[in-house]
Amino acid sequence: MDVKAIREQFPILNQEVNGHPLVYLDSSATSQKPLSVIEAVNDYYRHDNSNVHRGVHTLGSRATELYEGAREKVRRFINADSTAEVIFNRGTTTGINTVAESFGLQNLTIGDEIVITPMEHHSNIIPWQQVAKKTGATLKYMPLQSDGTVTLEDARDTITANTKVVAIAHVSNVLGTINPVKEIAKIAHENGAVILVDGAQGAPHMKIDVKDLDCDFYAFSGHKMCGPTGIGVLYGKKEYLNAMDPVEFGGEMIDFVNLYDSTWKELPWKFEGGTPIIAGAIGLGAAIDFLNEVGMDNILNHEKVLADYAMKNLRTIDDLTIYGPENRAALVTFNLADVHPHDTSTVLDSFGIAVRAGHHCAQPLMRWLDVTATARASFYLYNTTEDIDHLVDGLLKTKEYFGDVI
Numbered sequence: 001m002d003v004k005a006i007r008e009q010f011p012i013l014n015q016e017v018n019g020h021p022l023v024y025l026d027s028s029a030t031s032q033k034p035l036s037v038i039e040a041v042n043d044y045y046r047h048d049n050s051n052v053h054r055g056v057h058t059l060g061s062r063a064t065e066l067y068e069g070a071r072e073k074v075r076r077f078i079n080a081d082s083t084a085e086v087i088f089n090r091g092t093t094t095g096i097n098t099v100a101e102s103f104g105l106q107n108l109t110i111g112d113e114i115v116i117t118p119m120e121h122h123s124n125i126i127p128w129q130q131v132a133k134k135t136g137a138t139l140k141y142m143p144l145q146s147d148g149t150v151t152l153e154d155a156r157d158t159i160t161a162n163t164k165v166v167a168i169a170h171v172s173n174v175l176g177t178i179n180p181v182k183e184i185a186k187i188a189h190e191n192g193a194v195i196l197v198d199g200a201q202g203a204p205h206m207k208i209d210v211k212d213l214d215c216d217f218y219a220f221s222g223h224k225m226c227g228p229t230g231i232g233v234l235y236g237k238k239e240y241l242n243a244m245d246p247v248e249f250g251g252e253m254i255d256f257v258n259l260y261d262s263t264w265k266e267l268p269w270k271f272e273g274g275t276p277i278i279a280g281a282i283g284l285g286a287a288i289d290f291l292n293e294v295g296m297d298n299i300l301n302h303e304k305v306l307a308d309y310a311m312k313n314l315r316t317i318d319d320l321t322i323y324g325p326e327n328r329a330a331l332v333t334f335n336l337a338d339v340h341p342h343d344t345s346t347v348l349d350s351f352g353i354a355v356r357a358g359h360h361c362a363q364p365l366m367r368w369l370d371v372t373a374t375a376r377a378s379f380y381l382y383n384t385t386e387d388i389d390h391l392v393d394g395l396l397k398t399k400e401y402f403g404d405v406i
Helices: 003-005 035-048 058-078 092-107 126-135 152-158 180-191 238-243 278-294 296-314 341-350 363-369 385-404
Strands: 086-087 115-116 140-143 163-169 194-198 217-221 232-236 254-257 261-266 318-325 330-337 356-358 376-378
Touching: 003 341, 035 058, 058 086, 058 232, 058 278, 086 092, 092 126, 092 163, 092 194, 092 217, 092 232, 115 126, 126 140, 126 163, 152 180, 163 180, 180 194, 278 296, 296 318, 296 330, 318 363, 330 341, 341 356, 341 376, 341 385, 376 385
Parallel strands: 115 140, 115 163, 163 194, 194 217
Antiparallel strands: 086 232, 217 232, 254 261, 318 330, 330 376, 356 376
16 A cells, blocks of 8 residues: 555645644544545536436436445445445434334343443443343343453343343454454344344445445445545445334335325335435545545554554553453554543643544443543544654653653
8 A cells, every 4th residue: 555645635634633644543433535535525516516306407317326326336345236225314323223223122122132232332232231221122232252352152142032132342442443243244144133243333434345244234434435424325235124114204214195095115215214325425436435445454454553552552651541452453442551542632632643542432341440530642644654653742741741740
């Protein structure tokens, strides 16, 4: 990978923040956008702006072709069988909620189990809490090992014949844990359960093959993978999506409406009520083109180098605690002793270094770690080892500053 050439395609990186060159280490929250994505959205609004599927005029036809073309790009990107299995929505949160509100409420009852883990993002906890409350199902948590991983033995012990849904992150947004979702899917299916994978931190960083994973649902967001905000994808096996009811009703998703009853369009449009996120989908398609050009294997290998380099160098800092397993995705969550992570982030920002601080929408995991918050540096294809050097230097200066203050 020519990282220098890649960086030149991200105009936002060419700026100073607080008098220092920007070091952007918050891609797990949202990634930056290459020119090709910015231009694709701009071109749509300049030349093709129209609603899709409804008009027979030229602009409407061009917009529809771009929108559905983006769906085909997503299908190939995740190796789904059909574009009917690719639902466009607002993001991972919407995808998980769709499965919870439709499949969950339709299929779960008293005595059934929903299995998740303590490392889940709130978006993969709260919807299942609500399903459990409404249906009487039991919410169960797969235990974590001391390093923040899950074992297949624990998965087998937790998932039972009463389990109807397993919902698990592909990659933890806090620990960087890469979960064995393919093997867990096999265990779920052996017990008659379906599995939903939260792919928000997976799809941007590694090659996704939903058929190889054999997951029943996979949800991810465009803005974390070089695409625009406000666009996401829910993949679902056709057999489940066909049996599920829509959760949003109105225009676009209907087949026929009379005074007292209505019928729905076929997949995927059954789940895309109202005017869809047209520009976002087109931008996501452009992002997928960009990622494919770089190569997902190349991205994964580059990030492995960054993660290893970061772990090695951050460990040289005294009184720095790093959370999560040795084998991890391209992010490092940490705390400096006696320094609140918000203060750490503020001082780093004064040097132009952008990291995340807080509970990362994972309060149950924070309690498991016995902390109120952490700082997190996350890396992507445009980051370099020099960025990590700046982070280490910034943390040493932060430590020195607060040592002087104390």
